[in-house]
Amino acid sequence: MRRSKRDLILDAAVALIAAEGLEHLSYETLADAAGLSKSGLIYHFPSRHDLLLGIHRHLADAWETELRTIAGAPAEECTDSQRLRAVVISMGRTADLAELIMILDARSDPEYKAVWADVDTRWMPAPDTSDAYLVQLTAYGLWAHDHVHHRPLSTDDRERLIAAALKQIPT
Structure with missing residues (x-):
């Protein structure tokens, strides 16, 4: 089963938090880690709050x-x-x-x-x-x-x- 981009983003965010800490999580660092564009991230998570809520749920x-x-x-x-x-x-x-x-x-x-x-x-x-x-x-x-x-x-x-x-x- 192919994983969704949303799940790929969340997994990349978790890996980034583990490696760099929550304070280093930004759209820029996450886009790089996930191999997506910043606009691709914003499509799934329009705000930092939405992104963090998504990570908590994940x-x-x-x-x-x-x-x-x-x-x-x-x-x-x-x-x-x-x-x-x-x-x-x-x-x-x-x-x-x-x-x-x-x-x-x-x-x-x-x-x-x-x-x-x-x-x-x-x-x-x-x-x-x-x-x-x-x-x-x-x-x-x-x-x-x-x-x-x-x-x-x-x-x-x-x-x-x-x-x-x-x-x-x-x-």
């Missing part, structure tokens, strides 16, 4: 697809435990730098934040003091760890921590 959709694949079903067809298991397995990997940057950027705009909140609401327990939420916080820590700590987790340590978190999921 990444959030990819994450939800991953969660569905891990769980074997959409969120609404899973139990709380099945959803949390998918979250732990997904977030047990190290965050892609572009994902982490965009998650942080989402705090700057209610529309961006809503994109991620939609996925969170379907898949994660609400913040509280429950054991399930503690497991979710562990998953967040695994996801961000290698970007905020001076010593990355080894593959073996990461796998052991994921297994330990999975054992803590309430049934």
Whole structure:
């Protein structure tokens, strides 16, 4: 199946953010990275806000697809435990730098934040003091760890921590 230009633009934007940071994302740098004209980008994304919203949706959709694949079903067809298991397995990997940057950027705009909140609401327990939420916080820590700590987790340590978190999921 041939990919759409919109998807090619969004993938190029994600790669550019990972390599150069969000502050270096412009129509000029993105046109060069995507191999398109600036007017071609503007056709799909008339404003920077539209482009950033598109990137947030693109990444959030990819994450939800991953969660569905891990769980074997959409969120609404899973139990709380099945959803949390998918979250732990997904977030047990190290965050892609572009994902982490965009998650942080989402705090700057209610529309961006809503994109991620939609996925969170379907898949994660609400913040509280429950054991399930503690497991979710562990998953967040695994996801961000290698970007905020001076010593990355080894593959073996990461796998052991994921297994330990999975054992803590309430049934």
